[in-house]
Amino acid sequence: MREVAIIGVKNTLFGEQWDRSFRDLVVEAGVGAVEDAGVAGEKIDSMFVGNMSGGQFVEQEHIGALIADYSGLAKNLHVPSTRVEAACASGGLALRQAICAVASGMDDIVIAAGVEKMTDVPASKASSALAAAADREWEGIMGATFPGLYAMIARMHMHRYGTTSEQLAEVAVKNHFNGQFNPIAQYKNKITVETVLNSIMVADPLRIFDCSPITDGASAVILAPADIAHEYTDTPIYVKGTGQASDTIALHDRRDITTLEASVVAGRRAYEMAGLGPKDIDLVEVHDCFTIAEICAIEDLGFAKKGEGGKVTQQGETAIGGRIPVNTSGGLKACGHPVGATGIKQAVEIAQQLRGEAGKRQVDGAEIGMTHNVGGSGATAVVHIFSRNR
Amino acid sequence: MSVGIVSYGAYIPRYRIKLEDIAKVWGDDAEILKAGLMVFEKSFPDVDEDTATMAVEAARSAVNRAGLDAQRIGAVYTGSESHPYAVKPTSTIVAEAVGATPVLTAADFEFACKAGTAAIQACMGLVSSGMIDLGLAIGADVAQGAPGDALEYTAAAGGVAYVIGNKESELAAIIEDTYSFTTDTPDFWRREGMPYPEHGGRFTGEPGYFKHVTNAAKGLMEKIGTKPDDYDFAVFHQPNGKFPSRAASMLGFSKEQIKPGLVVPRLGNTYSGSCMMGIAATLDQAKPGDRIFATAFGSGAGGDAFSITVTDRIEEIRNNAPKVEELLANPIYADYAKYARHKGKIKLA
């Protein structure tokens, strides 16, 4: 198996982009990443695109071909392009597929992209499309929503571990704080715990400020075999580990409502592959689709003891400058959550941090970073570990 | 060979609205209305309840009360004027939900407020003829009354189910006989596609209710040679508190005889469930050997009279399912806004 490196990255702006279409977004990200890598189109061997629900958000399937076409990679070059779907983990899985393609020796230069255009439908339709990531026949039919499912996780976490609404709010406060230093972030406004606690209730105990927003955006990274990465960039970022795991589609079938076992296992697989542990990680982008999700994630990935995720957040350990900075990009909460793009955006953030290009949100001396991307209420999780050293 | 009630079950939603809260909306005098109607509050359904759900709850209660094997049920007939579907039976939903499918006959009945007792009569015939082992007859309604109409003060929600059989040892009450009096009298109707019924005002009284109730009742007593004194209890269709009281006195029944079954003051008129609920409330407290006289009325119009004798078996099954009194207890009182929302009177976009 060959070692793999990231040689180019690009995020579009994240947010409500009324004047930009699905294809505008993904072309900007793809072309931007190719430019960042300084690689010619003729060199591109294949492309993987994470997209959750083009069918529901823009009534467009056959996303792989569409993107290859509008990226100028179809008509003359006929680059193979594959859409990857795992709900909100679509981007992370597209990255993993791209890594596999390079690692296997099948392809050399591969684009891993992610895109979601969510504001072309009313918010109610967007929520309904997202709800398809849960079990439609046994959760959705009862009126389950995604905030509702994570609210049930939160309720249990609070009941069992004494986690508080204030601790949940601290996640949003931190991520909004980080977001103000990220030029692409959807929200750049600082908020307080009171902002969160005084916002409207969505699914008790989660309020609107506990939830990630509906976002348009796209992200792309270019991968190459580590051996030739320096031909394209002075700062290749090496993929040290990748892990993916599945769990039951429905929350009710999980062994433990407060643990995303898929996160635990995907994390373990990535750590094992990298030969690293939680203590070796300098920063992590976790899947904070809701504030409780970040708390569970840092526990499940080994950055906090089970039940102490809220406490360590409140103590500032996950802030930039803290023991383990979490979601320097602003996370899904403040940077925005264009679902198919999120997994790729996380990799872009880590690459920028490890390259030392993260500006005011830079984690000093960051050498090893991690991404954690979740589909649904935890039925899919994918974890990657990156290093600036080979 | 006897035919009668093997089991029974009732269901009433927990929500109640007081007449004052309806009168407030329309600027009516609640005290005058309460005195005139002898109804003080009425039940209404939860947002996710309808005639089918109430019919199922009542039917399950009936099956459980006597510990019956639902596969023995050979007929399910649901009487209602608020079937959720205009076409597609409520009774198939009930049959599936009690576990009686697939070997049975089923149909929905409609005869204004006496569709449920018509279903009892049909089951009596099928059981007596040997065509079926047990029959399930249900009366259930989310009673309809247009906003601001007089009916809105009484139109309530509830369901009652009776399992009819003819195995002597199983009968909790023997139905000695039944007698119906039917004419074409348009005192109340609802046209296809219309949400609320129309009624003939005072025309629903003498030519409708009283004529058909008294003729059915007298007809039955003459047929079997009984008189009001022979009965411990009597139940008449209860569109309000006044009509059954007056019918009772016209026929020679006392206030004491109708008291246990007179549930309308705290429940309202459950249309197809009305008389059947009264019978259930009476069975809840009758002793073995007690005799019950009951007459249902359906606009359109007809009366179904029944002469019932309670057996020893009642004591064995009575406590195995909620009694009407228990269903009336612990109501959740709500205002007109909530009532309107639950009844679908507020249209969502």
Add this chain to the structure above:
Amino acid sequence: MSVPRFWRKQIARYNLVGTYCKACNEYFYPPRNLCPTCRREGEIGEFKFNGNGELVTYTVIHAAAEGFEGQTPYVLGIVQLEEGPRLTSQIVGDPKEMHIGLKVRPVFRRLGQSGERGMIYYGTKFVPA
């Protein structure tokens, strides 16, 4: 949800009919046709649950799922049945009455409908026992 898709599992929804694995004695609701523990060695049979259970966790939904706007606020919970399996259901009742560990029993209710002209979906919800 389309008519055939609902109808296919209608009895399971009406009457809490699930499955169980005779090989390992694990019970499944929603029903499964393959035991996740025994896989091909398992032997699946039908099982009707009595529906008595306990509330594992819950939420009160204020921002409704599409089609549930008329019901807000509504309680959504995970119920553990006596035999072990867990399911997601609405819990009918006052949100203030809800707590983890609450004993519940099943009731027959409307789950939803395909608009005013479409099919009405019935099934099981739970109420405090």
